[in-house]
Amino acid sequence: MPIEVLMPALSPTMEAGKLAKWLKKEGDSVTSGDVIAEIETDKATMEVEAVDEGTLGKILVEEGADDVKVNTPIALILGDGEDKSALSNGAGEKPGKEPAAKPATPEKAAKDDVGKQSPAEAKATGSAAANPPQPKALPEPDVPEGTEMVSQTVREALRDAMAEEMRADDRVFLMGEEVAEYQGAYKVSQGLLDEFGKERVVDTPITEHGFAGVGVGAALAGLKPIVEFMTFNFAMQAIDQIINSAAKTLYMSGGQMGCSIVFRGANGAAARVAAQHSQDYASWYSNVPGLTVIAPYTAADAKGLLKSAIRDENTVIFLENEILYGQSFPVPKLDDYVVPIGKAKIARPGEHVTIVAWSIGMTYALKAAEKLAEEGIEAEVIDLRTIRPMDTETIVESVKKTGRIVTVEEGWAQSGVGAEIAARVMEHAFDWLDAPVTRVSGKDVPMPYAANLEKLALPSVAEVVEAAKAVCYR
Amino acid sequence: MASTAAKSALSNAAPKSSGRAAGKRASPSGARSGSGAAKSANGALDFSKEQELHAHREMLLIRRFEEKAGQLYGMGLIGGFCHLYIGQEAVVIGMQMALEQGDQVITGYRDHGHMLACEMDPKGVMAELTGRRGGYSKGKGGSMHMFSVEKNFYGGHGIVGAQVSLGTGLAFANKYRKNGKVALAYFGDGASNQGQVYESFNMAKLWKLPVVYVVENNKYGMGTSLERASSTTNLSQRGASFDIPGEQVDGMDVRAVKAAGDRAVKHAREGKGPYILEMITYRYRGHSMSDPAKYRSKEEVQKMRETHDPIEQVRKRLIEKGWASEDELKAADKDVRDLVNAAAEFATNDPEPDPSELWTDILR
Known part of the structure; x- marks a missing residue:
């Protein structure tokens, strides 16, 4: 009985992806561990390895196919003694199902393991497809009538917001774990290192308390840091600097010294990452005078509000959501699209x-x-x-x-x-x-x-x- | 019991050998050899007359200011916590003499001396202590939370060790702007065991940030002696695993502090990264005004005052070298007292903040 190779999930939140490339052709023999194909989501590429030995009998999904749902059979592998005739023999009736690749551990679930994972695995937290429910509301009042709308993922919108603000103000820089060379643990900072260089897109060690303090110090000195937490769960290590140093200094200094800084990153539950990686911190931060707390839903709001947050003179907590990163929404195509803070x-x-x-x-x-x-x-x-x-x-x-x-x-x-x-x-x-x-x-x-x-x-x-x-x- | 404690504390006053800083080590005893030699055993370089007079006056200002603050606290005019700097004056004055215009300073909660060293107005500092509208933070910060953008003083921080990360961030900003400035981050022996201190050391060295870490080792983190809190007591070597050079300095000799400060600041300014100076110093008073300091003997404190007092050392040299007469020094003391009295007067009569100030300065 031929073995079905299934479309693997790069992460628990991935629902579909692109079959980018076949590295084996029909008739090639494969052994366990051979890379047979490459798949892609909007943020990561991963190699698909064969788990069993045999011959690649039939390719079921051609390369270049988009939106291939997770667990769709993509190929059939013939075992020892099987020939092509087995393929027509009702393959798939009761196939031995072979997960083509282990579901990768999303990097947020195991920060300690970041160094141990293969790049493909660690990059693998993508959420493709999934049509989010769209608001029926009219566009923002300040969007001119007839403005073209482009479909963008929340991830891209956030990246564009940062890039636009970094172009406009050289005091703005991004720091955090994996933001530069890795292009962001969730690929939110994709391309920023190339454009702005390592002085302005700064990879930090895994020391949230320390780098949050460094960011606040730089803000007290007049820079405008964007500090990315891989997730806000890890920001509990840094919450003293966020609250005691960032949020309170303006008041404690009688208005003399403020802290213009954005702390941003994924907040709340993702999928199957358990208690320590799934907490929603909205109410924690919203308790504190001196903080501004933003939690957008759509890509347009993510972009417009992040731009406002970066321009703001105060300490802003910008709560993103991993599941929303890959979802697409219409975003007004404007040179400078900002959404006011504090408006529902x-x-x-x-x-x-x-x-x-x-x-x-x-x-x-x-x-x-x-x-x-x-x-x-x-x-x-x-x-x-x-x-x-x-x-x-x-x-x-x-x-x-x-x-x-x-x-x-x-x-x-x-x-x-x-x-x-x-x-x-x-x-x-x-x-x-x-x-x-x-x-x-x-x-x-x-x-x-x-x-x-x-x-x-x-x-x-x-x-x-x-x-x-x-x-x-x- | 008490005498044992005193002994161990005193023995720590003489800096122990540190491999890296061998030859630059300081010893309080070296301070007595101010007989015209260019360099003392503690690494101190002789000051010019102007430098001695400047150091004398600045340290005296801190001493008299703190004595007055203690008085006002006793009268109920200063509330909350009030941590006095008496005994440690040589550290901030010597370090400040090693800085350039525009270099930044940040410290913890024992911060009055640092602010005066940065030339912040004693009136504004004292009025903040009394919680009045003319205080540096309009009365909203208090003893532990004062700042001056103008004087490059970044606080005034009440969470032990937080200023070390923040100071590293100031240095990050200097490097980002390529402005050639150096940040001084002061912290105590107590803070030297905080985790974020080491996170900061790592980043500072990794990124070659222009920061000098000044550990003011006054031998007690509140009521716990260094020996009871720290597995290793040579704090100058706490950067060793990050390959940050460090040295112990006689923090009671303003000349030794300045000399070490010059080396450290030069190192940082040249782009070689962070540097650690462990200042062996001593606070004469308790941790805060409410601390009777029962954890150490009166004799220990008395001995430090008699043999190592930072101001007395300078005074002696000025007299011995004929650079100042007793009368001139008395006059200098009177000037300083007048300044401090005027500050106290202002801080006592200045009105409290307007009630509307409750709601200002939360957001810009």
Whole structure:
């Protein structure tokens, strides 16, 4: 029975990729460990190795094919004694399935192993395809009518934002782990080293506390650093410098010495990386006066808000999301597209219930809104975009219209951002509420590894739908 | 018990040998040989008359300022924490004499002396201590948090060791701008065990940053002696695994400090990377105003004051060389006292910050 070679996943978040190249042709013999093909996502290339011995019997997916779903059979390998006739013999009925390559460990899951992984493995955290739910809202008010929109991934939008600001202001530089030669652990800084050189795109050792302090010191001296954390989970090592040195110095100096710096990186859960690599820090940072906290959803907002963050004179926490990096959204094609900090956006207008979300929480919110619409409930979805300062006005105005509100976040409920929204709605729109404010959040447990448990621990579209119906008494 | 502790603390006052710095080692006893030799046993180079007079006056200003701050604290005019620098004056004055205009200084919470050495206005410093609107931080920072962009003083930091990373960042900015400036990052023997200190050493050496790390070893991290906190006590060698040169310096002799400072600053300015100076020094007072310093004997403190006092050393030399008379030194002391009294007067009468200041300076 021929053995199926399946399209491998470069990471737990990858759903599809490109079959870039076949390195063996039909009829070639292969032994375990031979590289038979190369696959690509938007951020990484990886070699596919054969695991079993035999002959490459049939190539099922031609090279150059895009959007090949993970686990699609891409080739058949004939074992000893099998010939081509076996191929027509209902191959695939009960094939011995061979994962073409081990699912790579995403680099964020095992920082200690960065040096041990093959480059292909360590680069392999791609999320291809996956059509994110798109906001139905109009473009930003300051985008001129007729502006061309180009489809861009969040990853590309972030890179462009940094590149544009670095071109405009030579005080701006990027530092962090793997940002330069490696082109970014998640490929967000792709190409920046080539354009700006190693003085302005600085690889650091794996010492978050130390390099965060170095970044803050450089900012106190008047530079404008962008400090990338591979993920915000690692920024817990550095949180003293972020809060005690960066956020408080302007106040402690009586306004004399400020700290213009952006701390950015992936925040929250990715996929199957367990408790220490899956935490959402939005509420932590949003607790601190002196910090600005941004958590965009779309590529356009990622670009426009990161540009604003870099220009800002204060300390900005810019929370990205690994799963969103590879997702595409329309981005206005403008020379200088900026989105103001502190302004929420109505991503979908509605009249029956308000749903507030941000970052990846928006995927649940928008999908839930679709489902609710099928049942005659028109949800107004607000993309908060900035967590601090919070755009209370937009939320309150919406609640005055709908009388009901559901918040959605992947972080924990206790002292979470949803709890803060609930308090503000109570303070400013108590008389307009027709139902209690309801929170949908990550469950009150450390993030489990098992796929089913992880799914349970995160919010779901169903939970958002259920909460929205509950506040509508339906 | 007490005498044992005193002995061990004192023995540490004489710097131990450090391979790299052999020949440049300092010893407090060397300070007594100021008899015209160009170079003392502790590596001190003779000062000119002007340098001696300058050092004397600047150290005296810190001494009198701190004595006054102690008084105001006792009167309840200064609140919170107040860490006095008395005894360590030679370190900042000697180092400041090794700097150029535009070089930066950053330190921890025992920072009054550093600010005065940077020529910040004693009135503004004292008014910050009393929490008044004329203070350097408009009364919002206090003893541990003062800054001066104008004087290149970057604080004033209350988290032990944080200033070491920050100071490394100042040096990063210097290199980025290619401005030829050097950053001085001061920290204590207590901070020398903090992890981020070593993260910073690594990056500073890796990137050849123009930074001089000045470890002010006053032998106690709060109430814990260096021996009880540190597996190795020669702090000048703490950069050894990063190949950062270091030397121990008699931090009670302002000339030895200046000479070592010159070497270290030159090294950093020439693009050779960081340098560590361990200043063997001593604080006469407790860790903070609320510390009775029961962990060491009165005799230990008394002996340091009598034999190694940094100001007294300069005073003696000025008299011996005939560069100043007793009367002239008294007059200098009176000038300094007047300055400090004026600062205290200002800091006592200046109004508290306007209540509206609560809400300012959070964001720009």
